[in-house]
Amino acid sequence: MQSKETSTPQIKRSKLPKQIRQGFGIIVLLLILWRLYLVFGVEQEYTVDIWARLLISGLVIGGVYSLIAIGYTLVYGILRMINFAHGEVMMVGTFAGYLVLEATKSITVPTPDNSLLSFSNAYPIISVILAFAIGMLIAATTGYFLEKIAYRPLRKAPRLIPLISAIGASIFLQNFAQLLFSPQTRDYVNPDIISRGAGWTMMINDSKVILPYTGVLTFVLSILLMIGLYTMIKKTKLGKAMRSVAMDKQTAALMGIDVNVIISRTFIISGALAGAAGVMWGLHNGLVYYFVGFLPGIKAFTAAVMGGIGNIPGAMLGGMLLGLMESLGPTALGISYQLKDVISFVILIVILIFRPNGILGEALSEEKV
């Protein structure tokens, strides 16, 4: 039996897009390699001590980025939304720490030698701990209310809606801080013994390399916080509940988990981490103003995506990587330090070309049929 439509349409294969995509990535990679070759192989302009300095600052910044990136990743994992206002939560933490340090500076505890000794110089450890505690507390509160006011009513809305709400909240918080504290840039008042610039001095290649106390504090504290968070997620009941809510909200609710409470706590945790990052930022970089959270926020978000958003080790890795790239990149590629952000974004694009879900990210079930 012959049907009238036996001639099937001719099928043409084309796989061009994939090749273009990867070709693009390979070209960028080759360019980077070429620059690296020029800087390291031919010019050899920079000595080991310079690299050591850059490495130190990269690790410190990387630690801060990691902490903020974890906040993004935690929230994304649970709500599948970009918490665009997360950088502002960090800014709130920075300001809170600033105010605490100002307060401790202004209280005097007279001693026989020095009648004008301030509290923060008399008890530097206590005042720094206080700054961190209050910074984290205020930032966590901000995160909690942020979720309650701006995100919770939008739980079931299409994806763009919470994003716009988050952008709105971010603009609101920034401008509130600006109006409250005025747009001027203020100096963070560190206790004298950990003032910026002070640190252990090392001699590398006959030149001084300073390992700043604030940097060490920042790095060690961020590592400790990350370890703490990771154990909490893996070991505690709350961590288990968070993981199950991230996997499937409905089933988690059926298992007797109060999803709203878990989401609130996630925001509190990520807020506290951002607050800690904010105080670190202030102690190490020394400046505080209403816009202070914006760039670190965007960078940390980039870091979270780089590592695979939703994945906590990915966020840590991405943060460290981004910090190092930002710090080492311009010198290693022999270009202006102004372009450090360009480097990080280009690297992000290259990573996403070869690993569309980030370094450690797994393909989400979205593509499943």
Add this chain to the structure above:
Amino acid sequence: MNEIAIKVDQVSKIFGGLTAVNQVNLEIPQKTIYSIIGPNGAGKTTLFNCISGFYVPEKGKILYFGQEIQGLSTDLIASVGISRTYQNIRLFSNLTALENIMIGLHPKFRSNWVDAIVHSPRYLREDKETKQEAIRLLNFVGLAGYGDYLAFNLPYGVQRRLEIGRALANQPRILLLDEPTAGMNMQETQSTTEFIKKLRDDLGITIILIEHDMQVVMGISDRISVLDYGTKIAEGNAAEVQSNPKVIEAYLGPGGAALAEKFQKQRRSNVKSH
């Protein structure tokens, strides 16, 4: 004998360590209703996804009227005439029913964005055809009057019909239906079954069917294949498959064949005694 519309040749699909489809062979003649049955997780939908291009099988070939199609992009496979529906309905839910069908007509026409902006003669002609054809299809699947409803507002059965309508829009030669009667009541199932028959008889479409409702399967299939754990365990017409002990075992577990025989004997004796 009809020409072979789809030939699945030694196809395997592996996810991680799990072999979802294991060296399956199928030959599906043109203008038949060919059912694929099997317990849950037997790899039926995975096989559909391989045919429609969502997955690329690790091994084996899929031939569409003699041409290899494995590894081609989904949109290309769809536009050469393999349409499908989904186990959990995938309509464009914020668009109207008519628009859903109009989107289904996409591969039939050629006008591009420039045509649309300048309203070229080709665009005007195709636009008119699109609208009329969409209305005709809407009537054909029995949804006249539902055209301006948003798809997510439609009742469940109507959504299934609409999905078939959308799949029919690009005049497919092969239609893959993934559980078209799931969740329907007896009456709806009956009318859907009739409708599927009509697709084969009137339009000459080859239909590949995944279905759990055995009454539907046995009633309309020209040929049936049974999958279990990704492997084809039986093939034949309704009667052959029903009596195949392997099939019964797959559904009822080991020892199932003996059990089923016992029940059947019992039933026969019951009938006799009445």
Add this chain to the structure above:
Amino acid sequence: MNRQEFQKFSQHGLVFAIIMIFLVLVDFQTMFATVISKILGTNVLRGGLPEVQYMVIFLVLYSLWMGWFISRKEENKSRRIIMTLVASLTAGVVVGLFGLILNSLIQSGTDVRRYLAALSPESMKLFLLNLDGLGPLALLGVFTVSGLLGGVLSIILQSPSVGKWPKTIKTGISSTWQKFTGSLPPFIRKNAKYLAYLVLGIVIIVLPTRWGSYNNFVTGLVGLYIILGIGLNIIVGLSGQLVLGFAAFFAMGAYSMALLNAPLPHGLMWGFWPALLVGVLMAVVAAILLGLPMMRLRGDYLAIVTLGFGEIIRILLKSDLLSDFSGGPRGIQDIKGPTIFGLPFNNDVQFTYLIIAGVILAIFVYNRLENSRTGRAWLAIKEDAIAARATGINVQRNKLLALCIGAAFAGLAGAFFAARNQFTGPNDHTLMVSINILSIVIVGGMNSIPGIILGAFTLKGLPEILREMENYRLLVFGGLLVFMMIARPEGLWPAKRPQLEKKIKPDTRDGDTPGKGDKNE
């Protein structure tokens, strides 16, 4: 009323009191009183304070709203009264206590402005209604009384006899309207649509020459943002790709215009129209360069990559690396406007016409695309990319197409923008610009042209007009975005899907088109 309820009600009051305190901390209340004063006819000098009665009006309005808001959902009337009483009393007490603190600050003469920049002694005094020690008491009184009044008002407004008012007014208006249209001659009735266009056209032609250059400046800005909004809507609203770096394409257009039609740094002076064309093309090229490698990424990843792309472009334009080429942070000045038939276009009026023409073009193109084969393919991709692919739509190509067309609009707007301001610099193309455009699209209503126009007027036009709010503009903007998303996520003027089935002529409906055996039903 039991203790729990008491706690709940006083919590409501507490929330409003805390909001009030936050407002006072940023001196919002003085701005609002100034606006009220302006509306009621008394202009306040720049930097001066409004008179005290306007502050009272603001506080009364605030607590009326509080009373109404708290009690609006309660059925039982007596409970309602108790509820508002408890809440307003709580709010009054808390605000009063806050007033006491403020008063003691004033009395002790401490200047807190080093930390809380907005709290000047004068505005604190004004908030205490110039009553010093009695101020806190007065605040307590105002909050309690007018809060209660708000509750009573809500009862009256929701009572059945008053509840019908809006409906009565509505039907009244529509019946009058019908009477009015019925009395018109048939010629007008038949061609009402075209006449409306005619009137609109005359308004558009006449208005820019009449209402001064500042209004033209604002209109032009709004027009540019409408073009940008329509462009972004093609990408986000139609094809469903979240792009956060739209300003990059805007920058492409603006800088092409600037580099090709300004005396410095290159002195090319190609003229406006070729530069415009190049601007649009450059934007499209940028879209292709970005789109080709990135089209396969999932939504949020695309968002961050486009955001990064926008930043890359901005940083490059600002950097020393390109400062010889693109003017660096200083930007490019003296960009020349167009000439049409030998007439130079230099002032705001003429540019307004040009921008309106651009807006009309954008709307035209958008409308033609939305209801075409391409537009439907985009919508299908937005709804469900996988199902779209399985209906034979080439998802990547169509996404890229949407990105390119959207970018072309941005290039157009950018070129206009640079030529109109006769200047462009890296700060015209920040992330905030991208976010503003996205907000316009979403606040106005995705896929709805009237919505986008309305959104552009609300988000770009209103703040320009309400100059008193200058400092608070972005604060209000941010708050409004959150509020809008919660209260009206579909936008100010939501889109509707076209109702096609009714429109297609019946004679084609039951026609026996040959081909398929259509013997159904």
